[in-house]
Amino acid sequence: MKILIVEDEQELMKSMATYLKSENFVCEEAPDYKTAREKIELFSYDCILLDVSLPDGNGLSLLNELKENKKSDGVIVISAKNSIGDRIQGLNLGADDYLTKPFHLSELNARILAVIRRRHFQGQQILIFNELTIDLTAKTVTVHRCTVELTRKEYDLLLYLAYNKNRVISKNAIAEHLSGDESDIYSNYDFIYSHMKNLKKKLQQAGCSEYIRSIYGMGYKFDV
Amino acid sequence: MRLNNKTIRNYLFYSSLIFLLTIPLFYFVVRSVLLHSVDRSLRSQLREIRSNLGEIRSQADLTAWSRLDKDISLSPADEVIGDRIYTGYRFSPKHREKEPYREIAGMITVGGKTYRLIISSSLVENEDLLGSILLVQAAVLLMLIGGMLWINQKVSKRLWQPFYVALKNMHQFQVNKQTNLSFLASTTDEFNELNVAMKNLFSRSSEIFLQQKEFTENASHEMQTPLAIFQSKLELLMQTPHLSEEQADLINSLDVTNRRLIKLNKSLLLLAKIENNQYQTVEEVEIGSICSRLIRHSRIHAEARNISIHGDFPDAIIVSVNITLIEILIGNLLSNAIRYNTDNGAIVVRTEKDTLVIENTGASTPLVLSRIFDRFYKQAGPAGSDDSTGLGLAIVKNICTLYRYSVDYSFQEGRHVFRILFKRDPE
Numbered sequence: 001m002k003i004l005i006v007e008d009e010q011e012l013m014k015s016m017a018t019y020l021k022s023e024n025f026v027c028e029e030a031p032d033y034k035t036a037r038e039k040i041e042l043f044s045y046d047c048i049l050l051d052v053s054l055p056d057g058n059g060l061s062l063l064n065e066l067k068e069n070k071k072s073d074g075v076i077v078i079s080a081k082n083s084i085g086d087r088i089q090g091l092n093l094g095a096d097d098y099l100t101k102p103f104h105l106s107e108l109n110a111r112i113l114a115v116i117r118r119r120h121f122q123g124q125q126i127l128i129f130n131e132l133t134i135d136l137t138a139k140t141v142t143v144h145r146c147t148v149e150l151t152r153k154e155y156d157l158l159l160y161l162a163y164n165k166n167r168v169i170s171k172n173a174i175a176e177h178l179s180g181d182e183s184d185i186y187s188n189y190d191f192i193y194s195h196m197k198n199l200k201k202k203l204q205q206a207g208c209s210e211y212i213r214s215i216y217g218m219g220y221k222f223d224v
Numbered sequence: 225m226r227l228n229n230k231t232i233r234n235y236l237f238y239s240s241l242i243f244l245l246t247i248p249l250f251y252f253v254v255r256s257v258l259l260h261s262v263d264r265s266l267r268s269q270l271r272e273i274r275s276n277l278g279e280i281r282s283q284a285d286l287t288a289w290s291r292l293d294k295d296i297s298l299s300p301a302d303e304v305i306g307d308r309i310y311t312g313y314r315f316s317p318k319h320r321e322k323e324p325y326r327e328i329a330g331m332i333t334v335g336g337k338t339y340r341l342i343i344s345s346s347l348v349e350n351e352d353l354l355g356s357i358l359l360v361q362a363a364v365l366l367m368l369i370g371g372m373l374w375i376n377q378k379v380s381k382r383l384w385q386p387f388y389v390a391l392k393n394m395h396q397f398q399v400n401k402q403t404n405l406s407f408l409a410s411t412t413d414e415f416n417e418l419n420v421a422m423k424n425l426f427s428r429s430s431e432i433f434l435q436q437k438e439f440t441e442n443a444s445h446e447m448q449t450p451l452a453i454f455q456s457k458l459e460l461l462m463q464t465p466h467l468s469e470e471q472a473d474l475i476n477s478l479d480v481t482n483r484r485l486i487k488l489n490k491s492l493l494l495l496a497k498i499e500n501n502q503y504q505t506v507e508e509v510e511i512g513s514i515c516s517r518l519i520r521h522s523r524i525h526a527e528a529r530n531i532s533i534h535g536d537f538p539d540a541i542i543v544s545v546n547i548t549l550i551e552i553l554i555g556n557l558l559s560n561a562i563r564y565n566t567d568n569g570a571i572v573v574r575t576e577k578d579t580l581v582i583e584n585t586g587a588s589t590p591l592v593l594s595r596i597f598d599r600f601y602k603q604a605g606p607a608g609s610d611d612s613t614g615l616g617l618a619i620v621k622n623i624c625t626l627y628r629y630s631v632d633y634s635f636q637e638g639r640h641v642f643r644i645l646f647k648r649d650p651e
Binding site for chain 2: 009011012015016018019022080081101102103104105106153167168170171172173178179180190191193194195215216217218219
């Protein structure tokens with residue numbers, strides 16, 4: 001899987017590349033509009049992470065160009081501005097998703113995977129971890145071919161952990177992911193404990209191995 | 225008291241004084257002039273009679289003369305006295321009233337006999353003349369004063385018009401609103417100078433205000449990137465193998481603190497954006513349905529502490545607002561109701577006519593009403609609430625101010641009650 005990161009902040013780009021490389025992504029970097037344009041013209045990517053404010057141009061016009069040339073690369077727009085206008089403009093121009101700075105790398109990773117899966121596997125999309133199977137289309141979870149009844153939040157939680165498998169996800173990242181748009185309003189993440197507890201219990205009862213591990217008080221890890 | 229009336233008051237006082245003083249003065253002057261001329265004519269008459277006395281030869285002539293001339297009376301005199309002029313009153317059968325007369329009394333000698341001669345002249349005409357003159361005088365003075373007042377009022381009003389327009393502009397000027405205030409050009413230099421000075425003052429204040437606002441917004445924007453870098457590095461740090469529990473604790477603290485920093489920055493940015501009026505898209509929304517949705521979303525937070533949320537919306541409130549802002553407004557109040565609640569507490573959200581009421585259990589003492597809407601004011605809350613930015617209610621207040629809603633807080637029967645009246649205050 002090839003990813004192009006268009007981001008002018010060197011340090012942020014390095015972080016993104018480091019996190020994504022361990023997911024077996026090949027990351028290319030473009031620190032400015034010119035480089036990004038050249039790379040987009042020459043190669044095609046599974047997903048392009050596009051920063052809106054670049055030193056020599058607007059990321060959205062790059063997106064515009066991309067769509068005019070009928071390129072099928074997936075695009076996630078990243079902006080420091082949490083403005084509805086930018087978001088709507090980005091999505092209208094054909095972006096697959098929109099992320100506001102600052103974001104969690106685990107969230108970015110989950111979004112990239114979702115975009116790639118949506119684009120590449122139109123039909124059945126299934127994640128398999130030994131006895132555990134997650135059907136992304138039907139949104140069902142089975143253990144040893146038996147369905148596990150999960151609430152919406154528990155399913156979201158499991159999927160988020162699975163997308164970031166073998167990596168520590170901070171409680172903050174999980175809380176924000178589960179709260180969605182309201183994450184700015186609620187800063188307390190006590191609520192994730194009960195969801196996590198229920199999810200683990202249900203999986204365990206179905207005979208699933210303990211994949212979800214708590215890493216001290218810091219976060220959780222889906223170990224497979 | 226208006227400036228105009230104040231000037232006129234002094235004018236009026238002076239005019240009335242002159243008016244009251246002049247009338248009697250004029251009366252006495254004219255009267256004495258008239259009397260003087262009557263006296264002169266009486267004297268000359270007496271002189272003429274004396275010089276023509278030679279014409280009268282007999283007693284009979286004298287009697288006939290005095291009978292013919294009604295203005296003359298003759299009586300024999302026993303003693304000789306000098307000429308005397310005085311004013312007397314006599315009854316006039318013609319006008320049936322006493323009338324003033326001016327008389328001169330003197331001695332004449334006819335045929336060796338001395339007589340006392342009185343020549344009189346009626347003053348009625350003089351009095352009439354005096355009256356007429358005074359009347360005309362009073363009328364002229366009255367017209368003069370009245371006219372002056374009238375002109376003064378008229379002219380002053382027009383003259384001061386630019387001043388009053390400038391004054392009105394000053395009242396209407398709001399530093400956070402771009403309004404086009406038009407001044408009235410004047411032929412008076414001072415007013416033109418005032419207008420120029422005020423225009424400069426207005427534009428300067430607006431400019432400074434704008435710069436300040438932009439600074440907050442730009443600063444918050446600029447902070448997003450380093451915050452994002454910091455957060456990403458923390459996440460990478462979490463992935464490093466063989467972390468000890470101590471290290472994990474430190475990373476966790478950093479993560480929590482950074483999250484707070486991010487929230488604080490977002491809140492500041494939101495405040496700046498509300499003040500910069502960047503939420504202009506407006507649509508019609510129903511408050512009850514927004515509340516229901518927000519309650520649904522916040523259940524996961526409330527259930528973690530076994531807090532019940534009850535929504536009841538019998539009255540539909542429909543408002544034209546920016547949907548993001550209204551969600552933040554209600555969301556902030558709702559999240560506060562959860563954050564500052566006691567475990568196993570209760571929250572009731574309901575509509576009452578045009579008012580949204582959010583009440584919750586919590587601390588047993590009321591909040592400090594005068595301060596809760598201040599920025600960075602924090603009330604000591606239950607454990608876990610110390611992550612508050614202290615900006616939630618300031619944002620609520622700002623959104624209410626923007627839409628001219630009124631928000632108030634009360635403490636009733638152990639419950640903290642916030643009310644938002646969605647009826648717009650008249651400006």
